[in-house]
Amino acid sequence: MASSTKISSKHTLPDQVQRFLFDNTAVRGELVQLHQSYQEVLIRHNYPPAIEKLLGELLAAVALLTATVKLEGTLTLEARGQGEVSLLMAECNTGAQGGDQLRAIARYQGEPTGQTLAELLNGGQLVITLDPYEGQRYQGIVALDQDTLMACLEGYFASSEQLPTKLWLAADSKSAGGLLLQKLPEDARNKDSDAWIRLGHLAATLTNEELLHLEQNELLHRLFHEETLRTFEPHTLKFGCTCSRERIANALASLGEEELKEALKDKGELATQCHFCNTHYVFTKDDLPELLNEKTIETQTSPRLH
Numbered sequence: 557m558a559s560s561t562k563i564s565s566k567h568t569l570p571d572q573v574q575r576f577l578f579d580n581t582a583v584r585g586e587l588v589q590l591h592q593s594y595q596e597v598l599i600r601h602n603y604p605p606a607i608e609k610l611l612g613e614l615l616a617a618v619a620l621l622t623a624t625v626k627l628e629g630t631l632t633l634e635a636r637g638q639g640e641v642s643l644l645m646a647e648c649n650t651g652a653q654g655g656d657q658l659r660a661i662a663r664y665q666g667e668p669t670g671q672t673l674a675e676l677l678n679g680g681q682l683v684i685t686l687d688p689y690e691g692q693r694y695q696g697i698v699a700l701d702q703d704t705l706m707a708c709l710e711g712y713f714a715s716s717e718q719l720p721t722k723l724w725l726a727a728d729s730k731s732a733g734g735l736l737l738q739k740l741p742e743d744a745r746n747k748d749s750d751a752w753i754r755l756g757h758l759a760a761t762l763t764n765e766e767l768l769h770l771e772q773n774e775l776l777h778r779l780f781h782e783e784t785l786r787t788f789e790p791h792t793l794k795f796g797c798t799c800s801r802e803r804i805a806n807a808l809a810s811l812g813e814e815e816l817k818e819a820l821k822d823k824g825e826l827a828t829q830c831h832f833c834n835t836h837y838v839f840t841k842d843d844l845p846e847l848l849n850e851k852t853i854e855t856q857t858s859p860r861l862h
Contacts, residue, residue, distance in 0.1 A: 581751035596795030612727025614646040616734030629688035637677025640668040657796025726764035797833035
């Protein structure tokens with residue numbers, strides 16, 4: 557039986573992902589906790605509690621996966637369904653000053669009545685996209701045929717990556733968090749053949765409250781104090797959006813000169829906003845030269861969601 561742990565209700569914990577491994581085993585792990593960055597997503601949208609929870613889990617998962625594959629670029633998780641919720645999406649962009657940037661969004665109709673991933677999306681697909689700054693774009697797809705995001709991602713790793721992986725994800729109205737354990741290929745350094753099963757049992761004693769609100773070093777000690785655990789420098793995470801006036805201008809430029817002139821003539825201005833961060837962008841007839849100039853560089857940049 558897991559021992560009870562007293563947890564402070566004050567949210568002074570940093571948003572960060574902690575990488576660790578167990579010496580003399582073929583097991584590694586990642587631990588992530590999100591507070592401010594998760595709140596930055598929520599305050600921009602009035603999501604129902606069930607969608608808030610799933611977006612928190614998705615944010616924690618995308619941070620874990622980005623750290624696990626050590627990607628320099630953008631990693632996106634998209635859950636696309638045919639139910640009350642049509643899209644849940646989270647994205648991690650690496651390399652930003654001050655920490656990797658996270659953002660997320662949901663699309664749904666009416667007031668959803670479901671609570672779980674299966675109930676809200678009613679089937680569909682989980683799309684995992686890795687878009688490195690250099691190199692080829694990769695996309696993996698797995699069916700949303702499990703009750704939880706955790707189970708769907710574990711199935712993806714088992715079938716597509718051939719790496720046994722265990723995930724624990726949680727979110728409430730204030731924080732989101734995740735723990736990942738992964739079994740690496742066997743080699744001569746692995747002197748503990750029982751480690752994978754044993755460590756999985758230890759991690760399974762973790763409660764949602766501990767995952768969300770217990771300081772990371774204390775949490776790892778609580779779970780694995782009898783193991784030889786090695787931790788690395790934590791990596792900072794923050795909310796951030798890749799939208800910009802230039803990207804929006806690129807999208808508007810694709811309408812063509814005549815349509816732009818007609819729209820500006822009718823309305824006097826073109827106004828739009830980013831669906832992720834709600835930043836508003838306004839273009840007037842004085843900005844038409846800017847829009848038309850942007851059209852010439854549109855093909856030089858990779859298309860991205862705004």
